[in-house]
Amino acid sequence: MATRFNPVSGVDALDKLLERSQAETVILFNHDPHCPISGRAYAQMEELGDDVSLVDVSKERTLTREIQGKTGIRHESPQVIILRDGKPTWSASHFQITTEAVQSAANDGPK
Numbered sequence: 001m002a003t004r005f006n007p008v009s010g011v012d013a014l015d016k017l018l019e020r021s022q023a024e025t026v027i028l029f030n031h032d033p034h035c036p037i038s039g040r041a042y043a044q045m046e047e048l049g050d051d052v053s054l055v056d057v058s059k060e061r062t063l064t065r066e067i068q069g070k071t072g073i074r075h076e077s078p079q080v081i082i083l084r085d086g087k088p089t090w091s092a093s094h095f096q097i098t099t100e101a102v103q104s105a106a107n108d109g110p111k
Helices: 011-020 036-046 061-071 099-107
Strands: 004-007 026-031 051-056 079-084 087-093
Touching: 011 026, 011 061, 026 036, 026 061, 036 099, 051 061, 061 079, 061 087, 079 099, 087 099
Parallel strands: 004 051, 026 051
Antiparallel strands: 026 079, 079 087
C-alpha cells in the first residue's frame, strides 16, 4: 500500500487533525521541499504505506507556529509528530525520521 500524503493548509485544518486524533492516530509531517535532509525524510515517509498529513513549511509559516503552540513541540524541519487524543505522543526530526521509527511510534498505542 502506498503512502497517501494529505496536504495541510491553515489553522482550521490543524484543528481538524487534532480533533481527528481523538478517534485515530494522526501522523503529521513538517516537510521543506527545498531541503535535501527533508527530501531524505520524505523518502522514508513514502515507505510507510499510511496516511500522512503533510505541511509544506516553506509555504505554511503561520501554520508551523500554530503547530508549535498547540503541541508544545519546538518546530524543526523535517519533523514528524504523532498525535493521539488531541496531543503529541511522539516526535522526531532530521535523521531520526526513519520508516521503522515512525511505524513503531504510530503503532504504539490505540489507532
